[in-house]
Amino acid sequence: MASKSICLYFQVHQPTRLRLYRFFDIGKDSHYYDDFANRTILRRIAQKCYLPMNAQLLQLIQANKGKFKVAFSISGSALEQFQRFAPDVIDSFRALAETGCVEFLCETYYHSLASLASESEFTHQVLKHKKAVEDLFGVTPTAFRNTELIYSNAIGEMVYGLGFKTMLTEGARHIMGWQSPNFVYGCDTQPKLHLLLRNYGLSDDIAFRFSNQGWDMYPLTAEKYLAWVKDSARNDDIVNLFMDYETFGEHQSASSGIFDFMKALPEAVISDGTFSFVTPSEATKKYKPVADLDVPDPISWADEERDITAWLGNELQQEAFNKVYAMTEKLSIVGDPDLWEDFGHLQESDHLYYMCTKFFSDGEVHKYFNPYDTPYEAFINYMNVLSDFQIRLDEKRAALDVKEAAVREVEAAPVKKKPAARKTPVKKK
Amino acid sequence: MFGWEFPPHIAGGLGTACEGIVKGLAYNGVETLFVMPSASGDEDQSATTIINASDVAVDTVSETVEEYLDKVKFIHIGTNMVPYADPEEFSRLVDEDRKRQVKDFSISYGQKYKFSGKYGANLMEEVARYAMVGGTIALQRKDEFDVIHAHDWLTYYAGIAAKELTGKPLVIHVHATSFDRGSVDNIDTRVFAIEKKGMMMADRVVTVSNLTRNIVINRYGIDPGKVVTVHNAVDFSGRENLVVERGVKEKVVTFLGRITYQKGPEYFIEAAAKVLKRTKNVRFVMAGSGDMMNRCIRHAARLGISDRFHFTGFLRGADVQKMFALSDVYIMPSISEPFGISPLEAMRTGVPSIISKQSGAAEVLKYAFKVDFWDVDAMADEIYALLNYPALADFSARAGFDEVNALKWNGATAKLKQVYESVVK
Numbered sequence: 001m002a003s004k005s006i007c008l009y010f011q012v013h014q015p016t017r018l019r020l021y022r023f024f025d026i027g028k029d030s031h032y033y034d035d036f037a038n039r040t041i042l043r044r045i046a047q048k049c050y051l052p053m054n055a056q057l058l059q060l061i062q063a064n065k066g067k068f069k070v071a072f073s074i075s076g077s078a079l080e081q082f083q084r085f086a087p088d089v090i091d092s093f094r095a096l097a098e099t100g101c102v103e104f105l106c107e108t109y110y111h112s113l114a115s116l117a118s119e120s121e122f123t124h125q126v127l128k129h130k131k132a133v134e135d136l137f138g139v140t141p142t143a144f145r146n147t148e149l150i151y152s153n154a155i156g157e158m159v160y161g162l163g164f165k166t167m168l169t170e171g172a173r174h175i176m177g178w179q180s181p182n183f184v185y186g187c188d189t190q191p192k193l194h195l196l197l198r199n200y201g202l203s204d205d206i207a208f209r210f211s212n213q214g215w216d217m218y219p220l221t222a223e224k225y226l227a228w229v230k231d232s233a234r235n236d237d238i239v240n241l242f243m244d245y246e247t248f249g250e251h252q253s254a255s256s257g258i259f260d261f262m263k264a265l266p267e268a269v270i271s272d273g274t275f276s277f278v279t280p281s282e283a284t285k286k287y288k289p290v291a292d293l294d295v296p297d298p299i300s301w302a303d304e305e306r307d308i309t310a311w312l313g314n315e316l317q318q319e320a321f322n323k324v325y326a327m328t329e330k331l332s333i334v335g336d337p338d339l340w341e342d343f344g345h346l347q348e349s350d351h352l353y354y355m356c357t358k359f360f361s362d363g364e365v366h367k368y369f370n371p372y373d374t375p376y377e378a379f380i381n382y383m384n385v386l387s388d389f390q391i392r393l394d395e396k397r398a399a400l401d402v403k404e405a406a407v408r409e410v411e412a413a414p415v416k417k418k419p420a421a422r423k424t425p426v427k428k429k
Numbered sequence: 430m431f432g433w434e435f436p437p438h439i440a441g442g443l444g445t446a447c448e449g450i451v452k453g454l455a456y457n458g459v460e461t462l463f464v465m466p467s468a469s470g471d472e473d474q475s476a477t478t479i480i481n482a483s484d485v486a487v488d489t490v491s492e493t494v495e496e497y498l499d500k501v502k503f504i505h506i507g508t509n510m511v512p513y514a515d516p517e518e519f520s521r522l523v524d525e526d527r528k529r530q531v532k533d534f535s536i537s538y539g540q541k542y543k544f545s546g547k548y549g550a551n552l553m554e555e556v557a558r559y560a561m562v563g564g565t566i567a568l569q570r571k572d573e574f575d576v577i578h579a580h581d582w583l584t585y586y587a588g589i590a591a592k593e594l595t596g597k598p599l600v601i602h603v604h605a606t607s608f609d610r611g612s613v614d615n616i617d618t619r620v621f622a623i624e625k626k627g628m629m630m631a632d633r634v635v636t637v638s639n640l641t642r643n644i645v646i647n648r649y650g651i652d653p654g655k656v657v658t659v660h661n662a663v664d665f666s667g668r669e670n671l672v673v674e675r676g677v678k679e680k681v682v683t684f685l686g687r688i689t690y691q692k693g694p695e696y697f698i699e700a701a702a703k704v705l706k707r708t709k710n711v712r713f714v715m716a717g718s719g720d721m722m723n724r725c726i727r728h729a730a731r732l733g734i735s736d737r738f739h740f741t742g743f744l745r746g747a748d749v750q751k752m753f754a755l756s757d758v759y760i761m762p763s764i765s766e767p768f769g770i771s772p773l774e775a776m777r778t779g780v781p782s783i784i785s786k787q788s789g790a791a792e793v794l795k796y797a798f799k800v801d802f803w804d805v806d807a808m809a810d811e812i813y814a815l816l817n818y819p820a821l822a823d824f825s826a827r828a829g830f831d832e833v834n835a836l837k838w839n840g841a842t843a844k845l846k847q848v849y850e851s852v853v854k
Contacts, residue, residue, distance in 0.1 A: 023714060023739045024751065027676025319730035376726045380740045387712075387736055391677065 563587025638789025
């Protein structure tokens with residue numbers, strides 16, 4: 001096995017887009033999702049990306065007899081949509097899982113920002129996702145990646161506390177300084193958690209620049225790319241190439257030659273012999289951390305700033321975020337499964353992303369992913385849905401009070417009887 | 430009568446008011462010819478005869494092009510602003526301009542112009558062309574009318590052209606002024622110039638409220654003797670009260686209108702935040718759209734009340750009625766409102782209304798609650814009272830309903846008829 005490694009990880013996520021939800025719908029109609037758009041988009045991407053790319057990866061893995069490896073993280077929201085609208089995609093991922101050369105990572109089930117809001121909600125979603133991966137693919141995830149690679153010391157501690165030893169995040173320039181992202185690092189406050197850092201330059205060469213004909217390096221070939229990777233890792237251990245899976249066939253269309261590129265790459269790497277492919281968990285076994293990385297404020301892989309301002313940068317986003325997580329306590333008292341499910345979908349980070357007003361630097365990317373014309377429309381729609389959700393929650397909560405009052409009356413009756421243990425705590429008004 | 434729009438295709442309150450006026454005039458025995466730039470043919474013509482200016486070619490009956498142009502020479506088609514020209518240069522430019530105008534006119538002579546009748550980028554051009562066509566129509570129908578009546582600045586040029594060409598008296602009707610559209614130091618000077626010209630040339634100026642009358646007198650310097658207030662009314666005939674099933678249990682406080690500086694939307698948001706500190710049993714709705722909408726959304730988010738403060742975007746037709754039917758309190762915090770018909774609509778639906786003292790409607794509505802637009806404390810106070818003291822809400826709803834039903838165009842137009850009679854020799 002070569003001493004240096006390449007770690008490929010692909011993110012699979014589809015948001016549960018909301019339908020046009022007007023003020024007049026509040027309190028009347030509690031179906032929030034645009035099923036038509038969600039189905040149409042998912043099936044289109046399945047045809048263009050998931051199915052052909054999965055087939056190609058399977059073929060490459062089989063052809064290279066265990067030498068080619070990749071990792072996936074598939075959000076729970078995407079898994080749900082696959083099950084509903086494109087079960088054949090699940091089957092193709094399962095086929096990949098069975099090769100043993102594919103690692104599945106764990107993340108928050110709803111691709112949410114729970115790590116920034118509530119530890120209990122975060123834990124709940126991580127465990128829910130872990131179980132979903134186990135149930136569908138028969139493997140237990142041991143490495144973790146947070147939504148949009150969001151990471152900080154505090155998040156690292158939580159993740160370690162949930163039993164993960166490996167976590168993926170961004171090799172953000174403002175954190176790395178002079179240090180190279182091409183090593184394994186440790187978490188500053190929990191050094192037993194090992195970090196893999198995305199090499200954003202090389203990752204974005206594929207994910208963003210591949211088909212850009214105005215790029216002075218166009219066109220990109222496997223040989224050229226391998227030379228860059230070698231150059232980047234001259235004195236280093238591992239190059240982490242993390243990107244959206246939709247890069248293949250969706251963001252970069254098939255006609256750009258992206259599939260051919262990805263077909264040629266493993267062979268070029270393997271025959272060259274400098275690098276071997278590893279999955280994230282293998283990587284942290286293979287290499288020792290060279291240093292601990294101190295990340296007091298959250299970083300992510302988004303935008304030029306590599307921070308969380310794409311989701312929480314303006315007052316609209318902060319308002320929506322605060323309002324949705326303010327419901328956590330009441331929800332846990334009510335404990336209604338339907339409400340939990342909607343609550344999960346409403347936490348998807350995409351809803352906040354649509355409200356982003358950073359039009360100038362990364363506006364193009366934002367626009368591409370956005371079903372709304374303006375961030376304001378996104379906000380209004382979201383808050384209307386949230387208002388309906390709040391009404392349902394309050395109604396359930398009130399019904400619970402009535403029920404408990406009845407129980408209390410029975411208890412107060414002079415019949416000698418051991419009082420029934422209360423299942424849920426009562427919140428004093 | 431020169432208007433810009435007429436129901437059913439309307440962008441604002443002007444068309445609705447025009448319809449009420451022609452119907453009221455018909456009731457009072459006054460016949461009207463209603464000229465508008467772009468009629469679609471589905472207008473209700475029971476009370477008036479609609480003339481579509483897009484169907485009429487610029488064409489003169491008795492005069493030559495030069496004579497015609499001489500009388501309408503104040504009209505400039507197109508924008509020809511030339512800054513920093515010396516006097517010789519300027520006179521040359523004016524000369525050229527005049528030649529070009531004659532040439533343009535000769536080319537377009539006998540042609541029809543297709544008006545959009547909207548409020549778009551070439552509004553100024555449409556206003557000027559409308560005047561040309563208006564003059565032609567007036568000449569063609571010289572024997573059919575006694576008074577020219579022009580509604581709002583868009584039609585003043587047409588009114589003046591008609592007066593110049595026929596010698597008939599001109600009444601202009603001020604539904605709004607430049608000072609209601611922008612703040613005092615930020616008005617459109619081109620529009621101001623047209624307005625002032627119209628008012629100067631008019632034999633009578635009709636204003637929709639004393640508030641507007643004062644603006645006309647003080648800001649435009651018009652002789653108070655020829656400015657008459659005729660308050661607006663509303664026509665509720667054929668209106669059935671919608672029964673709407675409510676989705677939200679809380680009380681609903683509604684603002685409905687363009688979200689612009691003039692309408693004072695931010696005072697409403699501030700008042701809403703104050704009310705929400707005292708009671709949670711309320712939702713606020715800002716219905717409409719406008720250039721301040723995004724700012725207002727951010728404002729509400731910043732105050733942390735977005736889960737109780739909703740935006741609907743622009744509402745049309747049935748949705749407007751639905752919105753009123755869903756409301757418990759209506760609010761119009763306008764900074765400057767010549768009249769403001771929407772609180773009348775609200776009261777007609779049985780919704781108690783809070784309106785700013787800086788509105789014409791405040792002059793006629795006894796049973797609406799009146800506050801200064803900037804007084805958010807008073808506004809919050811009244812909203813709270815109407816939400817929490819049912820006796821107050823019931824009383825004002827009932828009394829307000831009766832009050833607005835008594836405000837009829839038949840009465841208002843009788844006054845208008847007197848204005849006409851005073852100018853006809």
